[in-house]
Structure formats: C-alpha cells, structure tokens
Amino acid sequence: MxxxxxxxxxxxxxxxxxxxxxxxxxxxxxxxxxxxxxxxxxxxxxxxxxxxxxxxxxxxxxxxxxxxxxxxxxxxxxxxxxxxxxxxxxxxxxxxxxxxxxxxxxxxxxxxxxxxxxxxxxxxxxxxxxxxxxxxxxxxxxxxxxxxxxxxxxxxxxxGSRSVYTTFGAVESPADLAGKKMRVQESDLNVAIAEALGAAATPMAYGELYTGLQSGVVDAAENNEVSYFTQKHFEVAPYFSYTNHVVGxxxxxxxxxxxxxxxxxxxxxxxxxxxxxxxxxxxxxxxxTQDAIDGATAGGATFTEVDDAAFSDALAAVAEEFIKTDNQQALYDNAREGQ
Incomplete structure (x- = not known):
C-alpha cells in the first residue's frame, strides 16, 4: 500500500x-x-x-x-x-x-x-x-x-518517423508548401526544418495545434502517425504526406x-x-502506427508518398548548418555509426 x-x-x-x-x-x-x-x-x-x-x-x-x-x-x-x-x-x-x-x-x-x-x-x-x-x-x-x-x-x-500533414491537400515537393504556415516545436532547428520542407515556420504549443489547424492559424504540421491519430488532427488536416524528414x-x-x-x-x-x-x-x-493509419484512413485521411529527391538536398543542408562544435559533430557521427 x-x-x-x-x-x-x-x-x-x-x-x-x-x-x-x-x-x-x-x-x-x-x-x-x-x-x-x-x-x-x-x-x-x-x-x-x-x-x-x-x-x-x-x-x-x-x-x-x-x-x-x-x-x-x-x-x-x-x-x-x-x-x-x-x-x-x-x-x-x-x-x-x-x-x-x-x-x-x-x-x-x-x-x-x-x-x-x-x-x-x-x-x-x-x-x-x-x-x-x-x-x-x-x-x-x-x-x-x-x-x-x-x-x-x-x-x-x-x-517514430515524422512527416507533414496539411489542411489543403497532399504534399509532393517543397513547392507545395510554399507560403503555407507550418506548426513547429519551439526551436531554431525545427524552424529550419520547416523552411527546408518549403513552409513558413510557426512555433506553437502542441496542445494548441488542433484549434490552430481548425481555425487556419496554421495550414500544416509535422509529426508521426500515432500522434496524428490520437490527437485527432486528421479531422482538421486530412492530408498526410510521407516526407519522413526525421526520426523523432x-x-x-x-x-x-x-x-x-x-x-x-x-x-x-x-x-x-x-x-x-x-x-x-x-x-x-x-x-x-498501423492502427493509427487504419483509424485515420477510416476517418477520411489520405496518406501519400512524396518525391524524396526533392527534399533530400535541402534537409542535408540543415545538418551542415546546425552542427557548430566538435562535440556536436562527434555525437552526430557516432550516432550515424550506431555508437
């Protein structure tokens, strides 16, 4: 007791x-x-x-x-x-x-x-x-x-692997996000990732996102399928596009x-x-993840593959920009090598 x-x-x-x-x-x-x-x-x-x-x-x-x-x-x-x-x-x-x-x-x-x-x-x-x-x-x-x-x-x-979801339609290349406001977590890196994906970054608390998508404060967000479904974001942003830009x-x-x-x-x-x-x-x-895909699809969401090559160079440049010290480079290199 x-x-x-x-x-x-x-x-x-x-x-x-x-x-x-x-x-x-x-x-x-x-x-x-x-x-x-x-x-x-x-x-x-x-x-x-x-x-x-x-x-x-x-x-x-x-x-x-x-x-x-x-x-x-x-x-x-x-x-x-x-x-x-x-x-x-x-x-x-x-x-x-x-x-x-x-x-x-x-x-x-x-x-x-x-x-x-x-x-x-x-x-x-x-x-x-x-x-x-x-x-x-x-x-x-x-x-x-x-x-x-x-x-x-x-x-x-x-x-899980994070991808983009939107209120306005499927995303196939960064051009599809031009001029669109994407909710990001509050950090310079996440702002840069959103910009590399082609969007205008809008930092916002996670708990405010459903309303933000519903009201048009933001047009897009990025997350995994599980959060997309459990937070019911598919109801207000039914287009999920597999950018797979980072394993969160x-x-x-x-x-x-x-x-x-x-x-x-x-x-x-x-x-x-x-x-x-x-x-x-x-x-x-x-x-x-599979349950979320099934549930969101049943709720009207669509899941779309993207043009990976269209995003790859821009995303690679983000790592080059944000690694600023020898220790950060060592952490990054060791991680990529599996420690």
Whole structure:
C-alpha cells in the first residue's frame, strides 16, 4: 500500500491549479537517503498513447519491485502544463519527471541538437540502440544538465518517423508548401526544418495545434502517425504526406535530486523498470502506427508518398548548418555509426 505523507505540495501551475500529493516509504540507507515517493510524471499525450501505457506500467512495476517505496503516477494530456512548463517544474522539483521533446532540451544545451537533425537515425531500431544503450559521449550528454538545471536524462522514447500533414491537400515537393504556415516545436532547428520542407515556420504549443489547424492559424504540421491519430488532427488536416524528414525523439527526464535520493537497491529497480518501459514502448509503437493509419484512413485521411529527391538536398543542408562544435559533430557521427 502507498502511504500518504504530509504536507501536501501545491504545484505552481496556473493552467492546472492541481493539488498534488506526495508519497513515501521506508528503505535501506545505502546510496540515497532511503526515502521514497510516488513521483509525478508530466506527459502531453493521451491515455491511449504508447508513452502513457509504457510509463504507467513502469510506475506499477517500480512500486512492486521496491515494496511500495517508489512509484510513478503519469499525468497525461498536459495536465501539469505544456512541455516547456513541465521542464521547469521538474527542474525546481515541483514535478518529479516529464517526457519532453529534443527541441526542449536543445534550448538548454545545444549539443542535444545532434540527435534532432534530419537523417541522423535511419530507423527506430537504430535510434533506440543509440539512445538507450548509450556510449560515453551520450552518457555525458544525458548528465550535462544536472549541475545547471537539476535535470537528468534517463533515456528516450521514439516518436517514430515524422512527416507533414496539411489542411489543403497532399504534399509532393517543397513547392507545395510554399507560403503555407507550418506548426513547429519551439526551436531554431525545427524552424529550419520547416523552411527546408518549403513552409513558413510557426512555433506553437502542441496542445494548441488542433484549434490552430481548425481555425487556419496554421495550414500544416509535422509529426508521426500515432500522434496524428490520437490527437485527432486528421479531422482538421486530412492530408498526410510521407516526407519522413526525421526520426523523432522524446526524452524522459527526472529531477536530479530525486534520482539521487534513491538507495542503490531502488535505483537498480528503477533502471531495470526503465529498460523494460522503453522496450515495451518500442514494441507498442509498431502496432500503434498501423492502427493509427487504419483509424485515420477510416476517418477520411489520405496518406501519400512524396518525391524524396526533392527534399533530400535541402534537409542535408540543415545538418551542415546546425552542427557548430566538435562535440556536436562527434555525437552526430557516432550516432550515424550506431555508437
């Protein structure tokens, strides 16, 4: 059983105003301080999304393997705020964990840009091998925000291959996106990718996108099939075109102080649970992708192949533009070589 602890922590989230309870249990004294808690994890996806399913199972497994000392409660649908806000809340300890895109982390350390570039990963299996079986350079990158921001990256979840979807018709070449406004994540790199695809970039919070497409604030967006379907974007942007411009990546982050408070035994259980979680997520993703295509098609969406050659040169130039340091080049090269 989980034991409630007081006082109750009120998270300073204007958009949610939630009362968030903390939990604790006993533990051995090696490693951390021996306390435990039911950690709050912020997620911007629905309960049907593979990220929610795998992370919810992670939380339950962690509770069982630590005899109730530790657990994870997943808060979906941006309940704890959009990603930028969740990132800050994890940093200051108001929220314990979050799933954030690479775009959010590259705003804190530009070296994360190397893993967000077009064509750095050939497919999901390649991506997960690099991110969740990290070599020395990747391990250093994941620890790089600990002193400055009190954040530790524990690994990543694939976003699948990202493509373009639009309100106005199928896209076959960059010319089809000329003059069209495309929602992008909030980073210079994502702006450049949108421009390379031929569109005018419009940074926008993910939770605002459905309304933005519906109202004409934006004409297009880019994402994977799963998010396209689970967020019902196919209802307002029914044309999905396979640009496959990047294999997207979400990172799972945790407050560093919270992670370091775990005993060695509990940290081992946490690491084991995380390994099972990302593996489950990857398995779920393949089936979810096909289910999403089927569901969106039934809802009126069309899926179209593009002229790959028309996009390739422009996308290659993005990597050349954004690799600015030797360390970024090393991360990029090692990733392309599979570590």
């Amino acid at each position: 989980r034991m409630k602890k007081t006082p109750i922590l009120v998270a300073g989230i204007a958009s949610a105003g939630l009362l968030l309870g903390a939990c604790s249990g006993g533990g051995s004294s090696d490693g951390g301080d021996g306390s435990g808690s039911t950690m709050r994890l912020a997620l911007n996806q629905t309960e049907e999304h593979p990220s929610y399913i795998a992370l919810d199972n992670f939380g339950q497994a962690l509770e069982e393997s630590t005899d109730g000392r530790w657990g994870i409660d997943v808060f979906p649908n941006e309940t704890l705020g959009a990603q930028a806000e969740a990132l800050q809340l994890v940093s200051d300890g108001s929220v314990d964990m979050a799933v954030v895109s690479g775009a959010q982390l590259e705003n804190l350390n530009a070296d994360f840009t190397a893993y967000n570039l077009p064509k750095v990963f050939t497919d999901i299996d390649h991506q997960m091998q690099v991110i969740n079986n990290p070599g020395e350079l990747t391990s250093e990158l994941f620890a790089s925000l600990e002193e400055s921001n009190n954040l530790t990256v524990i690994g990543g979840l694939t976003q 990546l979400d990172y799972v982050i945790i407050n560093t102080d919270k992670l370091e408070s775990m005993t060695d035994e509990d940290r081992a259980a946490f690491d084991e649970g995380w390994a099972a979680a990302w593996a489950e997520h990857t398995e779920l993703w393949t089936q979810a």
